[in-house]
């Protein structure tokens with residue numbers, strides 16, 4: 270099939286590349302000329318495991334092409350994916366100006382039947398708005414379909430190629446059949462393509478992400494309470510998660526959720542509710558609890574250093590909002606860094622992928638190290654913000670040698686307490702007892 274993808278951000282790029290992989294002819298459109306040129310030369314503009322291999326293969330096979338011309342893209346595709354940004358407005362709602370701006374252009378350009386598929390995360394009712402914007406000028410038939418993505422950063426290629434489900438909001442049989450045909454190769458395992466109305470599809474995305482954010486936040490509150498009463502959240506998590514109604518996943522407490530989706534989507538659903546006279550009390554709490562969870566380690570750090578962090582140096586392991594990505598949007602590490610800097614401390618950081626992004630944001634306010642051990646040199650303490658695999662089995666002797674104080678503040682509960690006790694390190698984590706080693 271002939272496919273066009275408008276917008277080559279994270280979602281657009283993964284969508285375009287994976288659709289080319291199943292034999293479709295894909296053109297990706299972006300207004301950024303430099304980016305388009307780089308992609309034509311085979312350069313993947315984001316870090317996403319496995320994407321580079323597919324990208325190169327499909328460009329070579331001429332199934333994946335790039336252009337800055339919206340007209341070229343619209344002439345090519347029978348199905349047009351909109352993968353445009355919907356950034357957070359000042360009031361928390363999703364800014365639809367990109368989506369509606371392009372929809373307006375589509376109406377002026379298309380001259381034969383097209384299915385316009387909205388992949389961006391958009392508030393309920395956007396498909397209708399997109400339809401109206403196109404209809405204003407369109408001289409041919411077209412349909413608008415809502416098809417939210419459920420891609421996790423770091424696993425996006427796998428999630429796209431082997432989705433647990435595909436959600437399609439469509440009220441046109443013609444469009445539904447085309448979309449089903451396009452996705453058939455991805456659901457051979459029997460996973461469902463769930464067809465529903467456009468509004469329900471739009472809400473499904475927000476509901477799914479907000480539910481997961483709520484699940485994590487609930488566990489974070491249980492962890493905080495565990496600390497108060499001397500329970501161990503690891504045990505509570507295992508005890509709960511084995512109930513299949515609850516499930517084991519997304520029960521890991523830590524320093525809060527971040528990233529490009531959860532924070533934005535929870536706020537947008539909360540704001541949509543308000544606009545429609547519905548007060549999502551639970552979401553308001555999730556937003557508030559997550560904000561304080563991001564800095565839950567700070568009082569422990571301040572306490573350990575008897576209230577004064579001036580002149581102290583902290584080594585940070587992990588800056589990205591989660592492992593396997595260089596994305597630092599809404600990353601808890603940044604809240605921790607801001608708080609420590611404001612208290613007069615210095616920061617040295619190491620992350621396998623995200624250091625360039627953080628350097629762009631902080632300039633020379635913090636320093637970076639090439640390795641996870643180099644960063645420890647003469648630091649007063651180690652703070653772990655992201656659970657990269659490389660941090661899971663460290664050489665504790667090197668940690669003890671290099672740190673001025675043998676103390677770790679672990680925001681991701683990477684180590685078993687019994688192992689830490691053997692190492693004679695002072696260790697603070699989330700929802701578990703503190704290990705205090707007196708030397």
Ligand code: UDX
Pocket residue numbers: 418419420421422423478481485518519520521522523524525526527528529530531590591
């Ligand atoms: C998420 C959704 O999973 C995906 O379906 C959606 O389309 C986009 O948003 P992503 O933001 O890439 O994907 O990351 P995800 O792996 O879901 O993690 C989100 C955040 O939750 C991270 O900050 C992570 O550290 C945190 N998290 C996750 C926890 O704190 N505990 C957990 O148990 C799981």
